Amino acid sequence: MKKIFILFFILVLGIVIYYYSKFNYPKPYALVNSNVAKYAKQNEDSKGIPLLKFKGRNIYYPINISQVALHYYKNYYETNNENSKKYFLKLAQWHLNNFTDNGKWGGWYCEDNLRESSYNLPSRWISAMSQGFGLSVMIEAYGLTKNKRYLDIAKKVLNSFEISTVDGGISSNWGNNIWFEEYPTTPQKHVLNGFIFALAGLYDYYKYTKNEKAKILFEDGITALKEHISSFDAGFNSYYSMSENVKLHTIASATGWKYHHLHIAQLLWVYTVTGDEYFKSYAHKFLQQDFGDTLNYGLQKRIKNIKATNTIEPKNYGTDNLDDSIWTYGKYWSTYKFPTKLKVSFNRFVRKLNGFTIVTTGADLDYENMDLYAVLADNEKIKLNFKLLDKQIHKTRHHIANVQRFGISTLALKNKNINSVIINFKSYKHGKVLAIRELNFYYDMNHEINILSNILNYKSE
Known part of the structure; x- marks a missing residue:
């Protein structure tokens, strides 16, 4: 009995010493x-x-x-x-x-x-x-x-x-x-x-x-x-670096670069140790702009599925390419029949929808002949007003990404739950084929920010 007590005491002492030193x-x-x-x-x-x-x-x-x-x-x-x-x-x-x-x-x-x-x-x-x-x-x-x-x-x-x-x-x-x-x-x-x-x-x-x-x-x-x-803030993503020479500006999620989601995590750490909400707001903004790289952290995919009424080659150039996070090169979705509708269904109800980005393979969108609708939780369909905010051309070797960013009027939506979005391309005046590499929608993602904060689990000492 005495030996058992001594062994137990040594074990407890070892545990205490280990945790004290740690x-x-x-x-x-x-x-x-x-x-x-x-x-x-x-x-x-x-x-x-x-x-x-x-x-x-x-x-x-x-x-x-x-x-x-x-x-x-x-x-x-x-x-x-x-x-x-x-x-x-x-x-x-x-x-x-x-x-x-x-x-x-x-x-x-x-x-x-x-x-x-x-x-x-x-x-x-x-x-x-x-x-x-x-x-x-x-x-x-x-x-x-x-x-x-x-x-x-x-x-x-x-x-x-x-x-x-x-x-x-x-x-x-x-x-x-x-x-x-x-x-x-x-x-x-x-x-x-x-x-x-x-x-x-x-x-x-x-x-x-x-x-x-x-x-x-x-x-x-x-x-x-x-x-x-x-x-x-590049408007649709973050810059990797800034310089007095604008030719040296590089988008953080461009070809071979996976820094945009790193920026989001780093800003959440800065927010954690400083308590300054400004940094959290930029983490949220950059998360809205993310094309999908934050899936590396375990977040749920934002888009459930995308369906098109017309696709030229569904097997290799279907709608799956529109949210694969590769916006600078590679495969795309395309159509030559008009009107064509894209229905983008989200993985959860979203609120405060305020903008979207569409990346084409080069040519501009014929946005004056586009209609945009929000489909609500009760299947009510609301037509939305939108306008072009800016356009950026990004080149990587032999590929072109024409990034077109749009703002959405929020008056018709207020705080309504949105299930999906429909884009209707009524016609296309810039050629016979409309080809899109990637798209993204901006809405309130504080839910995802809180999940990401829990995953990263940063501590303020």
């Missing part, structure tokens, strides 16, 4: 998850350090290495997996070994100018994104090891947020605000996701150390984000 570990970086399975087949060197394959070259890319480290720390924090801890500490050690000390500040440099990219970078450069990630890696590693060298390096990384890109650092001026640059390129190319990733590192460092400089830099960054977030 409580004292730094909280994981918020903008990553604990899924490390995706790194099982990553490109690595002989020592297990991640390598970025770029145009045939293997690059030690600090953004990538630090991001992988953050995932493994979060996995260890949530699962107590010792292999994850071991690999995290290996990557943390890489950060110690490869830190460049410039005196009062320093960081992790990329030794490749990515010359085949759209960026005009020096041969050796530093990124606000890897500096932000690195701040969190340093405090997480310190929490596990109590090695003060991690904190010493973190202090110098923090100072890099005050060093201009002109002097080899990561900060720039955007109007009257500071901006932390993911890429110190010329001309400046203010990247939204990299900026917010950097802010999250500052936030982690401040919360763990209570360092006043980190707090000020974070707050200055939040002020800049609030001032400039509207610049990233």
